[in-house]
Amino acid sequence: MTATLPETAHEQTDKYARLIQPTRVHGSLYTDPEIFAEELEHIWYRTWVYVGHVSEVPEPGDYVRKNIGPQDVVMTRDRDGEVHLLLNRCAHRGNLVCDAPSGNSNSFRCPYHGWTYRNNGDLLGYPYNKGYGGKGKLALGLGRIPRVASHQGFVFGSFAPDGPTLAEHLGAAAGELDRLARLSPEGEVELTAGWLKHRTRANWKLLAENETDGYHPQFVHGSIFSVTGSPIGALYSDNSTAVTRDLGGGHSENDLRPEFRRFAEPMRWFGTTEDRVPDYVARMRELHGPAAEEILIEGSPHVMIFPNLFIAEIQLFVIQPLSVGECVQHSTAVQFKGAPELNRRMVSQCVGSVGPAGMLLADDTEMYERNQRGVALRDPEWVDIRRGVERERADENGFRIGTATDETGMRGFWSHYRNLMEAEK
Amino acid sequence: MTAAATPTALDLRQVEQFLYREARHADEHDYDAWEALWTDDALYWVPAGTPDGDSVQRMSVISDNRSRIATRLKQLRTGKRYSQSPPSNLRRIVSNVEILDDADGARESGDITVAANFVLVESRERGNETWAGRTTYRLRVVDEQIRLAYKKVVLVNHDRALPTLAFLI
Amino acid sequence: MTETETDTGIETESGTKSLTGTVGSEFAEVAVSIDTAANGPRLRLEDRRTGRVRYLDALELETLVWLPDGDLRRLLDPSAHRWHDDAGS
Numbered sequence: 001m002t003a004t005l006p007e008t009a010h011e012q013t014d015k016y017a018r019l020i021q022p023t024r025v026h027g028s029l030y031t032d033p034e035i036f037a038e039e040l041e042h043i044w045y046r047t048w049v050y051v052g053h054v055s056e057v058p059e060p061g062d063y064v065r066k067n068i069g070p071q072d073v074v075m076t077r078d079r080d081g082e083v084h085l086l087l088n089r090c091a092h093r094g095n096l097v098c099d100a101p102s103g104n105s106n107s108f109r110c111p112y113h114g115w116t117y118r119n120n121g122d123l124l125g126y127p128y129n130k131g132y133g134g135k136g137k138l139a140l141g142l143g144r145i146p147r148v149a150s151h152q153g154f155v156f157g158s159f160a161p162d163g164p165t166l167a168e169h170l171g172a173a174a175g176e177l178d179r180l181a182r183l184s185p186e187g188e189v190e191l192t193a194g195w196l197k198h199r200t201r202a203n204w205k206l207l208a209e210n211e212t213d214g215y216h217p218q219f220v221h222g223s224i225f226s227v228t229g230s231p232i233g234a235l236y237s238d239n240s241t242a243v244t245r246d247l248g249g250g251h252s253e254n255d256l257r258p259e260f261r262r263f264a265e266p267m268r269w270f271g272t273t274e275d276r277v278p279d280y281v282a283r284m285r286e287l288h289g290p291a292a293e294e295i296l297i298e299g300s301p302h303v304m305i306f307p308n309l310f311i312a313e314i315q316l317f318v319i320q321p322l323s324v325g326e327c328v329q330h331s332t333a334v335q336f337k338g339a340p341e342l343n344r345r346m347v348s349q350c351v352g353s354v355g356p357a358g359m360l361l362a363d364d365t366e367m368y369e370r371n372q373r374g375v376a377l378r379d380p381e382w383v384d385i386r387r388g389v390e391r392e393r394a395d396e397n398g399f400r401i402g403t404a405t406d407e408t409g410m411r412g413f414w415s416h417y418r419n420l421m422e423a424e425k
Numbered sequence: 426m427t428a429a430a431t432p433t434a435l436d437l438r439q440v441e442q443f444l445y446r447e448a449r450h451a452d453e454h455d456y457d458a459w460e461a462l463w464t465d466d467a468l469y470w471v472p473a474g475t476p477d478g479d480s481v482q483r484m485s486v487i488s489d490n491r492s493r494i495a496t497r498l499k500q501l502r503t504g505k506r507y508s509q510s511p512p513s514n515l516r517r518i519v520s521n522v523e524i525l526d527d528a529d530g531a532r533e534s535g536d537i538t539v540a541a542n543f544v545l546v547e548s549r550e551r552g553n554e555t556w557a558g559r560t561t562y563r564l565r566v567v568d569e570q571i572r573l574a575y576k577k578v579v580l581v582n583h584d585r586a587l588p589t590l591a592f593l594i
Numbered sequence: 595m596t597e598t599e600t601d602t603g604i605e606t607e608s609g610t611k612s613l614t615g616t617v618g619s620e621f622a623e624v625a626v627s628i629d630t631a632a633n634g635p636r637l638r639l640e641d642r643r644t645g646r647v648r649y650l651d652a653l654e655l656e657t658l659v660w661l662p663d664g665d666l667r668r669l670l671d672p673s674a675h676r677w678h679d680d681a682g683s
Contacts, residue, residue: 059632061651101474101584104634105651116653194474194484197586201551223505227496328586332484347482352496356590357471357487359500362508365589369551 020418022411023386027375030203030383036324042421043307044069045159048169050309050318051075051085051145054153055190055335056102063119064102068157069321073145074098075155076119079106083150085157086121087143097142108142117142152177153189154309172399173251176301180311183300184336185283191316191332193347196355198329202368203375204307204321205417207329210364211304211312212252212409214244215387220367224359231271235259240404244388247399250306250416252409255401257298269299269313272345280342300334304409306416314346315354325372329365331355385410435566437524440539443564443571444519448543451593452515456498459593464565464574467491471594473587476579486583486590508591515592517545519560536563536574547592554588557581616642 019026029035045068052066057077065088066073072088074097090097090110097110097117107124109116114127121142129135145157149166151174156166167174181189200207210216214236218225225233235242241258256269266274266281274281274296285292300313310317311334318330333350335343353360375383388406395401402408450459463469471486472478480488489497500506521542538561545556563575578594580587614627623642628635629649637650650658668674 062633102633104632104636105653107653196473196484199586199588223500223503227499351485351488356587362589362591366508
């Protein structure tokens with residue numbers, strides 16, 4: 001850094017270098033409203049953020065209400081099949097245009113004064129047009145998220161008109177979405193089971209960090225593991241061969257494949273056996289031949305895609321921050337096109353696990369909320385993220401990996417977070 | 426079948442007494458007594474999004490068959506279900522109780538369908554939550570005891586983001 | 595698309611249709627139904643003679659209701675859209 005930089009930039013850089021250190025992060029990162037405001041500008045309104053899936057707008061004219069942090073977004077599919085991300089704000093006086101959570105309409109009419117837009121955001125017209133000198137006189141439209149891109153049907157938006165491409169943002173995490181999609185007999189994921197919305201009085205980063213924290217399951221979820229005899233707990237123990245991987249770009253995963261390969265049982269990743277889902281397994285074998293065994297044994301990823309998409313095998317979560325101390329977790333069951341037998345089971349299992357009453361997620365959420373109250377206390381000021389730092393190593397692809405219970409993912413998250421927060425606006 | 430065991434012989438007062446007892450067991454976390462109310466073909470359902478959706482193919486807040494009710498209660502009994510450890514302090518008012526005789530399928534199976542409104546205050550360290558909604562019950566007389574075959578709770582805010590709901594609603 | 599007539603409507607690959615019927619004359623024949631395969635209901639119109647399909651959403655239908663006869667007459671001019679010099683069919 002040179003002395004010619006403005007003072008404010010200095011302060012900014014110094015601030016995040018002070019608050020984010022290699023093995024600890026400062027409690028104020030979770031509680032300071034000013035930091036949250038900066039996160040909106042540097043992360044949520046700049047980098048690629050997951051918004052929705054193409055299967056939620058299957059037909060031309062379909063739309064669905066979505067969000068990027070506190071921003072109200074409408075995802076639409078136009079007559080040509082293109083997906084748009086629009087801001088739900090009338091160009092006239094800023095009223096919300098769409099009210100229904102989803103629908104089919106090729107145009108939107110604001111209820112306030114009747115201004116009407118195409119579902120790509122273009123202004124179609126306004127009532128009593130002489131007041132504007134006639135029709136077509138206004139170069140206005142719905143706000144648009146300038147960059148929209150998708151991978152395996154997962155639609156991401158970036159408020160930055162330019163910057164890294166989605167492929168660059170996803171990096172190695174793209175492969176995890178590929179791994180998910182290949183479990184479909186038709187190669188397509190569908191998010192069509194509906195959503196649970198879980199209001200959480202905690203900072204969004206506590207959720208993002210927890211998603212690939214392999215240290216907590218035995219404690220937070222011990223109650224459900226003990227009554228169901230679930231083998232999940234053992235995946236996250238000192239004896240586990242699973243690894244925690246920093247995928248770069250703030251993304252991380254618990255790679256459970258070493259454990260599943262050890263047992264080499266198809267469908268063990270889903271906690272079942274192949275005879276329970278015979279049609280699915282048969283279709284996969286028909287499609288992939290001998291390669292099906294590896295796919296059916298390795299199963300689905302457990303990956304946190306920065307900053308807001310978390311896929312935990314059969315469950316999918318979207319983190320929506322609302323303020324420094326509040327967010328909403330949106331959750332649904334992953335569905336695979338062409339796998340009705342498996343899909344039913346995935347919904348059932350997911351309903352038992354996630355959401356406000358979920359036998360897993362209610363307890364995670366209790367921890368987030370307790371954690372939020374805890375980090376506001378004055379001493380010690382720091383949150384420790386050093387677990388496994390000494391035994392961490394690079395894997396064959398150069399990614400940092402730790403054991404199943406190490407905080408390697410969190411360190412990757414914070415390193416990327418710091419880069420974004422220190423970047424010039 | 427005796428007159429007492431004939432479902433249609435249940436009068437509103439008997440039905441209300443049953444609903445109040447069920448509510449009290451839930452409020453007081455009396456898991457054994459609450460569990461004993463259920464029939465084997467039970468469905469305990471709290472829909473999300475569209476309340477008239479599908480309890481099997483769509484995401485629900487709760488969609489428990491009898492076996493999953495048992496699992497949920499076992500988890501609560503461990504004392505390590507942290508979202509209910511310590512348990513929430515709860516009190517609910519059940520009101521507007523009506524016996525509905527036109528509900529789909531209920532009459533055929535001999536069950537009677539009852540609907541009621543409720544308001545519930547939950548207190549825990551996080552703060553107070555007010556819960557409200559409409560509950561549809563299907564009741565069945567088994568060995569001269571009223572039992573619960575179905576409980577569907579449609580929260581007034583079922584389509585909004587809900588806080589943690591780990592107690593028995 | 596394979597279709598099976600039923601009492602309640604027509605089952606198709608894309609979704610269930612209800613209120614099916616045909617509006618026909620000696621000049622044109624259009625199958626009409628309400629399609630529920632999308633995120634909301636929409637009117638499905640199929641030109642029986644060519645198989646061409648158009649969907650109309652509620653706002654578009656309301657607009658048609660309010661379309662002045664003169665505008666509709668202009669659309670009916672055979673050279674307006676379909677049989678003009680550089681269009682087929």
